[in-house]
Structures are given as C-alpha cells and as structure tokens.
Amino acid sequence: MEKELRVESLKLRVNKRYLFFIMLLFTFHFSLSTSLADDINSRAAVVMDASTGTILYAKNPDLRCPPASTTKLMTAIVAIERADINDIVTISRNASRTPPHKAGFKEGDKVTVEELLNAALISSANDAAVALAEEVAGSESRFVELMNRKAAAIGAHDTRFINANGLPGAGQYTTATDLSKIMGYALRYPKLREIIGTKVSEFSTERGKAIFLRNTNKLLWSEDDLVGGKTGYTRKARHCFVCAAERRQDTVIVTILGSPSREGLWKESASLITRGFYALENNEEPVIYLAKTDGAQWEERKPFHKKKTKMSEKRSKSKTKTKKYLAKKSKKQKKYLAKKSGKKKHLAKKSVKKKYLAKKPVKKKTSLTAKKKGKKTLHAKRPVAKKKCRVAKKDALDRNKG
Numbered sequence: 001m002e003k004e005l006r007v008e009s010l011k012l013r014v015n016k017r018y019l020f021f022i023m024l025l026f027t028f029h030f031s032l033s034t035s036l037a038d039d040i041n042s043r044a045a046v047v048m049d050a051s052t053g054t055i056l057y058a059k060n061p062d063l064r065c066p067p068a069s070t071t072k073l074m075t076a077i078v079a080i081e082r083a084d085i086n087d088i089v090t091i092s093r094n095a096s097r098t099p100p101h102k103a104g105f106k107e108g109d110k111v112t113v114e115e116l117l118n119a120a121l122i123s124s125a126n127d128a129a130v131a132l133a134e135e136v137a138g139s140e141s142r143f144v145e146l147m148n149r150k151a152a153a154i155g156a157h158d159t160r161f162i163n164a165n166g167l168p169g170a171g172q173y174t175t176a177t178d179l180s181k182i183m184g185y186a187l188r189y190p191k192l193r194e195i196i197g198t199k200v201s202e203f204s205t206e207r208g209k210a211i212f213l214r215n216t217n218k219l220l221w222s223e224d225d226l227v228g229g230k231t232g233y234t235r236k237a238r239h240c241f242v243c244a245a246e247r248r249q250d251t252v253i254v255t256i257l258g259s260p261s262r263e264g265l266w267k268e269s270a271s272l273i274t275r276g277f278y279a280l281e282n283n284e285e286p287v288i289y290l291a292k293t294d295g296a297q298w299e300e301r302k303p304f305h306k307k308k309t310k311m312s313e314k315r316s317k318s319k320t321k322t323k324k325y326l327a328k329k330s331k332k333q334k335k336y337l338a339k340k341s342g343k344k345k346h347l348a349k350k351s352v353k354k355k356y357l358a359k360k361p362v363k364k365k366t367s368l369t370a371k372k373k374g375k376k377t378l379h380a381k382r383p384v385a386k387k388k389c390r391v392a393k394k395d396a397l398d399r400n401k402g
Contacts, residue, residue: 040268041260041264041268042259042264043238044059044060044061044063044256044257044258045254045268045272046058046059046176046253046254047253047254048180048276049253050187050244050252050253056252056286056287057276057279057286057287057288058288058289059176059291060176061176062158062175062177063176063293064173064174065173065174065175065176066168066172066234066237067166067173067232067257069124069232069233070179070241071163071164071165071166072121072129072164072165072166072230073179073242074147075120075133075143076186076192076195077192078136078143079132080117080189080191080192082136082137083132083136085117086112086113087112088110088206089112089116089131089135090110091107091108091109091111091131092107092131093107094140096109099167100126101126102127103119103123103127104211105128110205111131111206113135115203116132116135117132117191117192118195118198118203119211120132121192121196121230122196122198122216123214123216124231125213130165143164147161151178154181155178155181156174156182157178158173158174158175159173160173167234168234174257176255176256176257179255179257180242180253182242183242183243183244184253187251193227193228196227196228196229197227197228198228199215200213200214201213217229217230217241218262218266219243219266219269219270222266222270223270225246225247225277226244226273227244227251228244229242229243230243233262237258238258238259238260239260239261239262239264239265241256245273245277250280250281252273252277252280254272254276256269256272
C-alpha cells in the first residue's frame with residue numbers, strides 16, 4: 001500500500017511539473033505575441049507564407065486602407081501580361097504631365113515597356129505607370145478596369161483601384177491580406193522578381209536623355225534574405241510597403257499599411273520578416289488580432305444615422321425657427337433696401353430738376369436785362385434829339401426877330 005501511494009504521489013508531482021512547464025510556454029508565447037503587437041504601430045500588417053497563402057501573423061488584416069504607390073505592382077502585372085517588354089512606347093502629353101514623383105519623361109520620348117516597368121517599380125515613377133496604362137489599354141480608365149478584373153481573379157476581392165499610379169482619390173482601397181496575395185502573384189514572373197530586387201538602374205531614351213533610377217526600398221541594402229518589394233506613400237495612406245523574403249526553401253511575404261514614419265516602416269518590416277521565418281521553422285499557429293487604429297485612418301464607411309431623441313428634435317425645431325426668422329429678416333432687408341434705392345432715385349431726379357431750373361432763370365434774366373438796356377439807350381437818345389430841335393427853333397426865332 002505504501003509503495004502504491006508513493007507511486008501515485010510521484011505521478012501527481014510529474015503531472016504538476018508538466019502542467020507548470022506548459023503554462024510557462026503558453027505565457028512566453030503569449031508575451032511574445034503581445035510584445036510584437038505593441039511594437040507594430042502601423043494600421044494593418046500581414047505576414048504570409050508565399051507557398052501556401054496561409055497567414056502566419058496579422059494585425060487588422062481586413063482593414064481597408066489606401067494603397068498609395070503599391071498600386072504599381074498590379075499595374076506591372078497587367079502590363080507584363082498584355083504587352084511585349086521590348087515594345088517601344090511614345091510618351092504622351094498626359095503621361096508627361098502626371099504629378100510627381102516622376103522619372104522625368106517628356107512628350108514624344110520613346111522608351112521600351114521594360115524600361116517603363118523599371119521606372120515604375122524601382123523609383124516609383126507615376127509618369128511611367130500612366131504611360132504603361134495608355135500603351136496597354138489606350139487610356140488609363142480602361143486600364144483600371146483590367147486592374148480591377150485581375151485583382152478579383154487573383155482573389156483580392158476587397159481591393160479597388162481608380163488609377164494606375166496610386167495617387168489619392170475617392171473609392172481606392174486595399175487590405176493587407178489582398179496586397180500580400182498580389183505580391184505572391186507578382187513573384188510568378190521572373191522579370192518582375194528581378195526588377196523589384198534591383199537596387200540601381202540606368203537607361204536612356206531614343207533622343208539620348210539619360211534617366212537614373214534608385215530603388216525606394218531601403219531594405220535591399222540591409223536585408224540579405226530580401227527578394228524585393230514596393231513602397232508607397234501619401235498623406236492619407238501614410239507609409240506603405242509590401243515585400244518578399246527567402247530563406248532556404250521558405251518564402252515569406254510581409255505587408256504593412258499606414259506606418260507613421262519611414263524609419264518605423266523599415267523596423268517593423270525587418271521584425272515581421274524574422275517573425276515569419278521563426279513561425280515557419282517552429283510550425284507555430286497563426287497569431288491574428290484586431291486593434292483600434294488612430295482617428296486618421298481611412299476607411300469606406302456606410303452612412304451613420306443617429307437615433308432621434310427629444311433633445312435632437314428640439315434642436316432641429318430651433319434650427320428651423322432660426323432659418324425662418326433669418327429668411328423673414330432677409331426679405332425685410334431686401335424690401336428696405338429696395339425702398340432706399342427708390343428714394344435715392346427720386347432724390348436723384350429732384351437734383352436733376354433743380355439743376356435744370358437753376359439753369360433756366362439765368363437765361364431769362366439775361367434776355368430781360370438786354371431788353372432793359374435797349375430801352376434805356378432809346379430813352380437816352382430821345383432827349384438829345386429834342387434838345388437839338390429846341391436849339392434850332394430858338395435860333396430861327398432869334399433870326400426872325402432880328
């Protein structure tokens with residue numbers, strides 16, 4: 001009996017130790033995941049196994065965010081599928097006038113499709129993306145339709161494009177999951193894989209103008225496992241990045257959307273790459289969590305209708321009253337102004353009459369004075385003539401007397 005009790009007590013001790021060890025592992029794993037969650041300041045992030053498409057780690061994987069210049073990855077996919085990379089493209093006026101960032105193409109420049117792909121993916125040139133769209137579909141709007149169709153075919157159902165370069169606009173969005181799928185699809189093309197991994201490139205147009213390209217992906221100079229990636233930035237989208245890394249036979253895709261800074265973007269990308277490879281090597285279960293994003297997040301939202309309360313009804317009534325009062329006031333003001341303008345016109349007419357009357361009497365006075373002067377002259381002449389007659393008569397009488 002004593003032996004049996006000892007054996008049972010030993011079993012209990014072993015079980016307790018085993019449970020304690022499991023609890024330690026669980027807490028360690030949980031602390032790792034939570035610490036990583038705290039380190040990721042971006043709005044959304046995904047680490048995906050490229051071979052299977054399974055998510056290894058994610059933060060807000062289905063949050064809609066603006067894609068910025070990561071859009072050019074889809075532009076390159078559609079272009080390489082529908083055009084020959086050796087075809088020569090003439091740059092249009094529309095493409096040359098695209099807002100920056102640009103490679104500096106001018107209207108009439110002639111370059112190949114491959115050179116345009118290099119400019120769009122290496123230096124993130126907006127003019128190159130528009131030129132590719134016009135070459136493939138005739139116009140950017142038609143090309144966008146092809147982009148959206150391709151996104152749906154890949155499985156990126158929560159993605160919508162409105163242009164070929166990723167410049168900001170209403171109704172353009174993607175998710176970290178969808179962008180990871182687009183990168184996984186792009187890796188099937190060796191040419192695209194080569195371009196996104198190129199650090200520096202240079203080519204010249206047919207006119208002889210040299211164009212130098214430097215990759216916007218800073219991790220190409222620091223991460224040995226990196227295959228390549230595509231950056232993006234706008235004020236609304238913030239800093240965005242999608243990349244692929246290879247280690248032995250494993251390929252990991254990392255997508256980050258809405259990072260507050262470019263330095264933070266590189267740090268988070270590097271830590272997520274190591275996290276992805278660690279999860280694959282140790283066959284870890286995926287860690288996915290949702291977190292509140294800042295107020296600056298961009299997301300297509302349905303219209304929000306507030307429930308009517310007594311206070312809101314009172315406010316609405318007061319608003320309508322004030323509107324009616326203001327309308328009446330404006331009508332009264334208009335009438336008052338109209339009367340004022342009428343009075344002004346009346347006064348203006350009166351002043352014109354006064355001027356007219358002021359001018360008329362002057363003319364009468366001048367005519368009267370002239371007539372009076374004439375009469376005076378006549379009266380002045382008459383006495384002189386009479387005096388002369390009298391003198392002559394006197395002389396005649398004197399002569400008769402003598």
